[in-house]
Amino acid sequence: MRRRTPPTLLIGGFLVALVIVTALTSAVWTPTDPTHVEVSARLKGPTPTYLLGTDQLGRDELSRIMAGARNTLLIGIVTVLIAIGVGVPLGGIAALYRGRLEDATMRFSDVLLAFPAILLAIMFAAVFQPSTVTAMAAIGIALVPVFARVVRGAGLQVMQQDYVTVTRTYGGGNGWIFIRHLLPNVSSVLIVQATVAFAVAILAEAALSYLGLGTPPPTPSWGRMLSESQTFLDQAPLLAFWPGVSIALTVLGFNLLGDGLRDLLDPKLVERLPAQG
Amino acid sequence: MTQPVLDVQDLTVRVGSIEVVHQVNFALEAGQRTGLIGESGSGKTLTALAIMGLLPDGLSASGRVLHRGRDVLAMSERELCAVRGDQMAMIFQEPMTALNPVMKIGQQVAEPLRLHRRMGGRQAHAAAVRALERVRLPDAAEKMHAYPHQLSGGQRQRAMIAMATACSPDLLIADEPTTALDVTVQAQILDLLVGLVEEGGSSLLLITHDLPVVANVCQRVLVLYGGRIVEEGSVQDVFGDPRHPYTRALLDAIPPLDEDLPDRKLKAVAGSVPGLGEFPPGCPFRNRCPRADGACVVMPELDGTDHRAACWHPLT
Amino acid sequence: MAVQIVVQLGWLVVSLVAASVLVFTVTNILPGDVAEVILGTSATPEALETLRHQLGLDQPGWMRYLQWVGGMLHSDFGTSLLSHSAVGPLIVQKLAVSGPLALTSAVLALALALPLGVLAGVNYRCPAGTLISVVSLVGIAVPAFWAGLLLATVFAIQLKILPAGGFVDWSANPLAAARALVLPSLALGLVQAAVLTRYIRSAIVEVQREDFIRTARAKGLTRWQALHHHGFRYAAIPVVTILGVQLTGLLVGAVVIENVFVLPGLGRLLFQSVGNRDLIVVQDLVMLLTAVVLVVNFVVDLSYRLLDPRIRSTA
Numbered sequence: 001m002r003r004r005t006p007p008t009l010l011i012g013g014f015l016v017a018l019v020i021v022t023a024l025t026s027a028v029w030t031p032t033d034p035t036h037v038e039v040s041a042r043l044k045g046p047t048p049t050y051l052l053g054t055d056q057l058g059r060d061e062l063s064r065i066m067a068g069a070r071n072t073l074l075i076g077i078v079t080v081l082i083a084i085g086v087g088v089p090l091g092g093i094a095a096l097y098r099g100r101l102e103d104a105t106m107r108f109s110d111v112l113l114a115f116p117a118i119l120l121a122i123m124f125a126a127v128f129q130p131s132t133v134t135a136m137a138a139i140g141i142a143l144v145p146v147f148a149r150v151v152r153g154a155g156l157q158v159m160q161q162d163y164v165t166v167t168r169t170y171g172g173g174n175g176w177i178f179i180r181h182l183l184p185n186v187s188s189v190l191i192v193q194a195t196v197a198f199a200v201a202i203l204a205e206a207a208l209s210y211l212g213l214g215t216p217p218p219t220p221s222w223g224r225m226l227s228e229s230q231t232f233l234d235q236a237p238l239l240a241f242w243p244g245v246s247i248a249l250t251v252l253g254f255n256l257l258g259d260g261l262r263d264l265l266d267p268k269l270v271e272r273l274p275a276q277g
Numbered sequence: 278m279t280q281p282v283l284d285v286q287d288l289t290v291r292v293g294s295i296e297v298v299h300q301v302n303f304a305l306e307a308g309q310r311t312g313l314i315g316e317s318g319s320g321k322t323l324t325a326l327a328i329m330g331l332l333p334d335g336l337s338a339s340g341r342v343l344h345r346g347r348d349v350l351a352m353s354e355r356e357l358c359a360v361r362g363d364q365m366a367m368i369f370q371e372p373m374t375a376l377n378p379v380m381k382i383g384q385q386v387a388e389p390l391r392l393h394r395r396m397g398g399r400q401a402h403a404a405a406v407r408a409l410e411r412v413r414l415p416d417a418a419e420k421m422h423a424y425p426h427q428l429s430g431g432q433r434q435r436a437m438i439a440m441a442t443a444c445s446p447d448l449l450i451a452d453e454p455t456t457a458l459d460v461t462v463q464a465q466i467l468d469l470l471v472g473l474v475e476e477g478g479s480s481l482l483l484i485t486h487d488l489p490v491v492a493n494v495c496q497r498v499l500v501l502y503g504g505r506i507v508e509e510g511s512v513q514d515v516f517g518d519p520r521h522p523y524t525r526a527l528l529d530a531i532p533p534l535d536e537d538l539p540d541r542k543l544k545a546v547a548g549s550v551p552g553l554g555e556f557p558p559g560c561p562f563r564n565r566c567p568r569a570d571g572a573c574v575v576m577p578e579l580d581g582t583d584h585r586a587a588c589w590h591p592l593t
Numbered sequence: 594m595a596v597q598i599v600v601q602l603g604w605l606v607v608s609l610v611a612a613s614v615l616v617f618t619v620t621n622i623l624p625g626d627v628a629e630v631i632l633g634t635s636a637t638p639e640a641l642e643t644l645r646h647q648l649g650l651d652q653p654g655w656m657r658y659l660q661w662v663g664g665m666l667h668s669d670f671g672t673s674l675l676s677h678s679a680v681g682p683l684i685v686q687k688l689a690v691s692g693p694l695a696l697t698s699a700v701l702a703l704a705l706a707l708p709l710g711v712l713a714g715v716n717y718r719c720p721a722g723t724l725i726s727v728v729s730l731v732g733i734a735v736p737a738f739w740a741g742l743l744l745a746t747v748f749a750i751q752l753k754i755l756p757a758g759g760f761v762d763w764s765a766n767p768l769a770a771a772r773a774l775v776l777p778s779l780a781l782g783l784v785q786a787a788v789l790t791r792y793i794r795s796a797i798v799e800v801q802r803e804d805f806i807r808t809a810r811a812k813g814l815t816r817w818q819a820l821h822h823h824g825f826r827y828a829a830i831p832v833v834t835i836l837g838v839q840l841t842g843l844l845v846g847a848v849v850i851e852n853v854f855v856l857p858g859l860g861r862l863l864f865q866s867v868g869n870r871d872l873i874v875v876q877d878l879v880m881l882l883t884a885v886v887l888v889v890n891f892v893v894d895l896s897y898r899l900l901d902p903r904i905r906s907t908a
Contacts, residue, residue, distance in 0.1 A: 107604065111611050114886040116845045119879060123619045126867040126875050199734070206736050207849050211864065226739060230853070233757070237746045244739035252734035331810055334718060354815060362813030369811075374804040377823045379901055388822075389812045424902045440812065 009260025015253025023069040030063035035218045043236045052242050055225070056232055061239065064220040065246055071221050072202055072250060075136055075214075079201040080194055082140025087147025088190070092182055094148070095155025096174045106152065109145040117142035117204040118211075125213045135214040139204045143197050150193045154186035188265040195258035199251045206247045222247050280346050281306050282448050282480045283328070287340035290323050290332065290504075298324050298504040300340070302579075307447065310474065310481040312491030312512070314527070315501035318550045321484045322370075324501070325450050328482075329367050330357045344448065363393040366441035370453035372433035376425040382409075383421030386440045393444050408439040412469055431462035435469070442473050449474060450482045455490065467494055488527060492516055500524050503551070503561025505576070510584030520586035520593050522566045560588070594898060594905055605891045612883045617658045620876050661876060671873040673866075680877050684859065690760060691858035694774055694781070695847050699840070701782030706789030713790065714797025715820065726794060732787025737846045741780035741853040748776060758855035777850045785843055792835040796828040803827070830900050837893035841886050 026034075031051065038058035045053045052061035090109060094102040121130075121138035128134050158164065158181060167177055208214040209223025217224070222243040229239035283305040290298035298320040305311055315321040327338040330349050342349040344365060349357065366389075369375035377385060387405035390396045396404060402421070409417035412435040425433055434454060441449060451470060455463040471494055474481045483495055491498050491512065498515050500508040500523065508521040519525045526546040548565035557563050559574040566573070568590040579585040645651050652660075664671055670680040709725050716722035749757035755776050761769040800806065801816075801824065809819035848860030855861070859878060866874040898905050 107608070110890070111608050111615070111887075114608070114612060114841075114883050114890070115615075116841050116886075118845045118848060119882060122848075122863060122867055123616070123875070123879060126620055126870065126872075203736055207738060207845075210736075210738055211849065211852060223736075226742060230742060233742070233746055234750050237750070240739075240742045240746060244736065244742065247736055247739065248731070248734040250734075251736075252731060255730065255734060329811060331807060358810075358813045358815050360813070361811055367811045369804065369808060371804065375808045377805040377809070377827065378903060379826050380823065388809075388814075392813050426903050437808075440808075 006260045006263040008256045009264060012253050012256025012258070012260050015249055016257050019069050019250050019253060020073065022066050023073045026063075026066035026070050030060075030066050032060040032063045034059060034063040034067040034220050036060075043232060043239075045236070045238065053236065053238055055239055056228060056236075061242055064225060065222070065242055067220040068222040068225065068243065068246065069250075071132075071215055071219060072205065072247075075132065075139070075205045076198045076201045078136045079139040079143060079205075080197050082136065083143035083147050083197060084190070084194065086141075087144040088151050088183075090144065091148040091151025091153075092155055092178050094152040095159055095182065096178060102152070105148065109148040112141065113145040115142060117201075118207055121204075121208050121213050122211075130213040130216070132215045132219075135205055135208045138208070139201050142204070143201065146197060147190070147193060150189055151182075151186055154189045155182050158182050158185045188261075192258050192262045192265065195254050195261060199254035199258070202247065202251050202254070279307065281343075282309075282345065283482070284343040285324075285328065285340070286343065288324065288327060288338060288342060289340055290320065290327050290336060290338045292336050296504065297336075298327070298338075301501075301504075301506055303499055303506065303509065305448070305480045305482060307480060308475070308478050309497065310471070310483065310495045312495035312498040313482060313484045313501060314486065314488060314491055314498060315484075316486050316550050318552065319501045320504035321501050322452055325367065325452050325482065325484055328450065329361060329365060331361075331367075359393075362389040362441075362446075363444045364446050365448045366444070366446040366450070368434075368437050368441050368449070368451040368454050371457050372430065372437050373425065373457075375437060376433060378425055380424075381421065382423050382425065382428070382436050386421075386436060386443060389440065389443045404443070405439075408443045409436065411442070411473070412436070412439045414439070430458050431466065434458060434462075434466055438466070438470065438473065442477065442479075445477045445479070447479050448482070449479050450484070452484045453486070454483075456485070456487070463490075470494070488516070488531060500527075503556040505561060505587065506579065507562065507588070508586045509579065514584040518584075518593060520584065520591040521562075521588050522568050522590075522592065523562050524586075525592055597898065597905075598895065601891060601894055605887060608887050609884060612887065613662060613880055614658070616876055616879050616883065617654075617661065620872055620879070621654060621657075661873075665877070665880070670877045673871055673874050680874055683862070683874070684877065684881065687857065687859045687862050689763060690774075690856050691847055691851065691860060694777055694850070694856065694858060695843055697774060697778040698781035698785060698847070699843055701778060702785035702789055702839075702843075705782070705786035706793055709786075710790040710793025711797055713794040714801070715817070717794070717798045717801075722794075725790065729787045729790040729794070732784060733791060735784055735787070737781050737784040738849050738853045740784055741777060741850055744776045744780050745854070758853075760856050773854070773856065777854045777856060780853075781843065781846045781850050785839060785846070788842070789835065789839060793828075793832055796831045797824065799831075800824040800828040826900065830897065833893055833896050833900065837889050840889050844882055844885065 032049075036059060038054070041050070041054050041058040042056055043054060044050055044058075047053070050060050050062065052065065055061055055064065087109075090105050094105045117139040120142055121135055124130070124134040124138050161181075164177055164181055167181060172180070205214055205221075206223035206226070209221040210227045212224070212227065214223055215221040225243040226240060229236070229243070233240060281304040285301055285303050288298060288301040289296055301324055303311070313321050313324065323332065323336070326332050328342050328344075328349065330352065332338055338350055340350065344360065347360075349360075349365075352360070376382070383402065383405050386408055387396075387401040390401045390404050390408075391398075394401075394404075406417050406421060409420060414420055414432055414435045420428065420432070420436075425436075428436065434457075438454075449470075454470065455466050458466060467490060470481070470483075473479075481495075483491065485491060495512055498510065498512050499506050500515070500521065502523050508515055508519065508524045515524060516528065519528055523546075526544075529544045530546055532543055546565065547567075551557075551561075559576050560566070560569070561576075563569045563573045568588075570590070572589045577587045577589050579587045580591075642651075650657075661671065668681060670684065672678065673680055673683065709729070713722045713725035713729070717726075745757045748755045756769075756773050757776075758773075760773045763770045797820070801820065803824075805827075806819050806824055809823045810816065814822065847858070848863060850856075851858045851860035852864060859881075863875065863878045865871075866878070
């Protein structure tokens with residue numbers, strides 16, 4: 001029986017596409033220059049010129065939101081790539097070699113798990129000047145254990161399969177098995193995990209920016225925009241609304257996308273009838 | 278004439294709008310053992326679940342399933358719960374997943390007794406031990422405190438049987454009870470099942486794809502294909518003189534142990550079983566049947582009196 | 594099983610040591626240092642040297658590490674490089690704010706998530722279940738600190754019934770102190786509740802698909818009885834995992850929320866110490882948080898053995 005496309009996939013895909021399109025558009029066009037300061041127009045509500053109003057320095061909120069999307073996506077992509085780049089080999093090694101090596105890599109991963117992204121970022125901030133790079137490094141490292149676990153788990157199942165044994169009989173080494181058999185078969189789990197990790201990364205980055213440990217000014221960053229809006233909560237409460245909604249919608253989009261992909265790619269979760277018809 | 282223990286009338290099971298079991302009719306008398314034969318995808322497990330009122334969410338059943346005159350399909354959940362485990366019981370195929378892995382065996386076996394016989398803890402415990410002894414589980418008293426993963430496959434199935442027969446139901450449905458077991462254990466379990474059923478005077482509906490098992494254990498047999506009964510009759514009649522081409526093909530596919538096969542080839546049934554909802558209209562066996570022709574686009578009814586086949590071109 | 598527990602304890606100790614090394618290493622590769630922060634950039638090199646010597650910063654790394662660890666084992670958390678007050682009592686003082694905050698949020702989250710998650714899981718095909726699922730999905734996407742801001746806007750600024758920030762000492766005015774914690778706990782707790790609800794619902798939905806639930810119903814138990822007697826115990830395993838992970842999230846969330854509502858708790862202390870390059874405090878706090886997380890993971894692992902007899906039998 002054919003499965004219909006899960007609604008979560010459609011809604012999630014739509015939201016994610018919206019953010020991507022906004023980010024790409026902002027690279028070539030925004031209603032006004034997001035960094036252009038116009039003190040006479042500060043803290044205005046929504047007007048025809050400034051569709052979402054202006055912030056405390058008179059900058060167009062809509063343009064800043066759009067530019068912020070670029071920042072958010074960039075950080076999300078880089079952190080997830082870092083996490084995959086380190087986590088997947090780690091998990092692969094654990095699944096392939098088993099024994100002591102597996103224990104060691106998993107324990108290392110567990111210790112990393114004890115350091116949430118924000119804690120790492122705070123530590124990095126104590127050492128280096130807080131910037132986009134430190135934020136990305138912190139979040140990327142914090143997400144490594146997630147991928148290591150997932151790849152190890154799925155990898156262990158793959159290693160049980162007969163085709164792996166067969167590959168060894170005709171001389172396939174661990175590297176070959178890793179690339180030709182392990183990776184393709186964990187790819188669906190990996191994709192789902194990556195979308196979820198993206199959502200987590202965005203939330204973490206928002207918190208870091210809010211604390212001032214992320215992207216420094218003048219580059220627009222949703223988290224930092226929220227912290228800047230806090231002083232003017234009584235004068236322009238809407239300023240605290242737009243960046244937050246943007247973050248929430250982006251995270252929601254990626255979460256739904258991940259759910260939808262999981263429904264699509266993992267047959268186990270589809271409503272199943274008893275095995276012997 | 279006494280009421281049959283089970284009287285299934287025009288049972289149809291649907292997944293959404295697709296019919297997966299069509300107009301199944303049969304009856305089970307007291308003490309009778311009937312086999313329901315079919316391959317994977319024939320609808321046999323769904324038929325059993327429909328009788329118990331345990332169809333998964335998304336499936337619906339119509340028709341009448343009379344247990345001692347009461348229509349199971351019309352009963353409320355409460356009424357069903359009173360009957361299930363007490364008067365009707367089911368044994369499932371895979372004891373490792375059908376038993377709760379985090380609960381002790383003893384608790385699980387005692388549960389129907391506590392539920393239906395209102396036994397207290399100690400009483401139920403003692404009765405459960407007796408039930409385990411009845412299924413010849415070694416060291417029954419100790420095994421009460423064991424978890425399913427600590428038992429062997431055969432032992433787990435014995436525990437399942439003990440659980441199902443604890444309240445002496447008059448109808449026992451066994452869904453592939455020995456398929457997941459070693460061959461050597463299969464015979465023991467089947468003997469046990471027959472013994473218990475005879476002792477308790479219950480009726481047995483044995484669901485399986487294994488013809489020799491039915492031949493050994495049952496008195497009557499129903500052959501299911503594509504959700505329809507294509508042949509029914511006594512075991513001697515159906516296996517000794519099969520009328521439907523599918524039954525013939527199933528029997529032919531059993532490799533003989535005492536002689537060489539002609540051409541030294543196994544006689545498999547041509548083609549493969551279509552997926553649910555993908556059976557051709559008319560006779561479901563039409564596109565795999567060597568005797569099919571234009572008439573077969575219309576589904577034949579079961580003919581005859583005792584030994585019946587649903588075929589336009591039966592073998593006899 | 595006792596052997597396994599001892600082995601796990603051993604791993605816990607190893608993890609703690611590894612974490613401490615990590616923390617110490619990271620916080621001590623500093624470009625700038627405390628001496629400069631205290632004396633300012635115009636200070637002479639000699640003055641900086643003297644101060645560094647006074648603060649013990651010129652000793653070799655491994656020696657400072659051992660001093661630090663040794664001190665912690667004796668409940669001596671050193672002295673703040675900036676304020677020269679003992680860090681131990683400082684932490685305890687701040688705990689009086691962070692502790693109740695974390696506790697209230699956790700209790701709120703559980704009190705909401707357990708019933709809602711179970712309800713959504715049991716009724717996953719009904720509108721009620723779907724509604725809860727959707728709401729929790731939205732709740733997950735909301736950053737806790739934004740929730741805090743929104744709550745502050747509504748209740749503190751518009752309605753003016755609760756404070757938007759600041760804290761009063763418990764001993765001075767317990768009622769005011771409690772009021773100060775309402776919005777932060779709500780923000781943190783609600784978001785955590787959303788996450789937990791999602792996971793609990795998912796665990797309950799999954800368990801209902803298990804074969805042994807069908808067997809239980811075949812024995813005559815109602816859907817609810819089957820879930821109650823058989824399902825919950827089995828579903829508890831993944832839920833306990835999530836509770837452990839969520840605790841980490843809660844601690845981190847508390848750090849951020851304290852900065853939103855200007856609460857003088859451990860989170861703000863950490864934040865300020867980082868800015869001031871107050872090494873000792875940063876090390877101690879990060880180590881404390883990490884230790885809590887590692888211990889929680891250990892407890893979660895222990896509870897697996899209690900809940901799942903299959904794990905007990907194997908190594």
